[in-house]
Amino acid sequence: MAPKELNFITGNKHKLAEVQAILSSTGVRLESRAVDLPEIQGSIEEISRDKCKRAAEAVGGPVLVEDTCLCFNAWDELPGPYVKHFLTSLSAQKFHSLLAGFEDKSAQAVCTFAYAEGPGKDVMIFQGRTEGKIVESRGSTDFGWDSCFEPTEGKGQTYAEMPKNEKNAISHRGKALAKLTEWLKAET
Numbered sequence: 514m515a516p517k518e519l520n521f522i523t524g525n526k527h528k529l530a531e532v533q534a535i536l537s538s539t540g541v542r543l544e545s546r547a548v549d550l551p552e553i554q555g556s557i558e559e560i561s562r563d564k565c566k567r568a569a570e571a572v573g574g575p576v577l578v579e580d581t582c583l584c585f586n587a588w589d590e591l592p593g594p595y596v597k598h599f600l601t602s603l604s605a606q607k608f609h610s611l612l613a614g615f616e617d618k619s620a621q622a623v624c625t626f627a628y629a630e631g632p633g634k635d636v637m638i639f640q641g642r643t644e645g646k647i648v649e650s651r652g653s654t655d656f657g658w659d660s661c662f663e664p665t666e667g668k669g670q671t672y673a674e675m676p677k678n679e680k681n682a683i684s685h686r687g688k689a690l691a692k693l694t695e696w697l698k699a700e701t
């Protein structure tokens with residue numbers, strides 16, 4: 514059974530704000546708890562499933578978690594789920610230099626939501642992908658690598674230069690949440 518209310522477990526207030534904005538028109542109620550969950554190494558799906566199981570155990574009830582990856586095509590999809598560490602070390606200003614030796618600057622932003630009804634329960638996965646390229650930082654550096662990712666579907670702006678509603682309409686997170694809300698509608 515799909516829930517009417519979701520308990521989104523994240524330590525990232527920018528993610529939470531986007532998820533709240535995107536879900537506001539859907540009638541789905543969102544609760545949230547800030548828990549910084551340890552993340553394993555592995556495939557995107559393995560990491561998301563494990564993160565969801567840890568969250569369900571930490572909370573003792575239904576949980577929604579999300580893992581965001583940035584995959585460089587020239588790097589066979591890396592840094593992928595490990596992008597946070599690269600960004601923390603380099604900062605947004607130097608982030609583009611990772612691809613300095615590569616002609617191919619294309620990348621995919623991948624957002625994976627994972628939902629479980631509680632500890633030990635099955636995990637449902639919902640994923641969205643947005644194509645783009647890595648550029649020198651332009652716009653606010655508030656949220657992750659937003660200033661370094663220029664989506665192909667946009668008007669040549671980085672995510673950070675776009676109004677929030679425009680980012681949400683084409684973003685990896687928006688697409689993943691569209692799948693999640695479809696499931697919620699179908700189940701209730």
Ligand SMILES: O=P(O)(O)OP(=O)(O)OP(=O)(O)OC[C@H]1O[C@@H](n2cnc3c(O)ncnc32)[C@H](O)[C@@H]1O
Pocket residue numbers: 522523524525528548549550552579580581582596597598600656657658659672686
């Ligand atoms: O508690 P959680 O939900 O795990 O939050 P987090 O900040 O640790 O997030 P991730 O583990 O998913 O790591 C993803 C990294 O990508 C960044 N990020 C996530 N979504 C983004 C977006 O839409 N635009 C730019 N950067 C983003 C985020 O700041 C991290 O550095």
Ligand SMILES: [Mg+2]
Pocket residue numbers: 550552
């Ligand atoms: Mg994390």
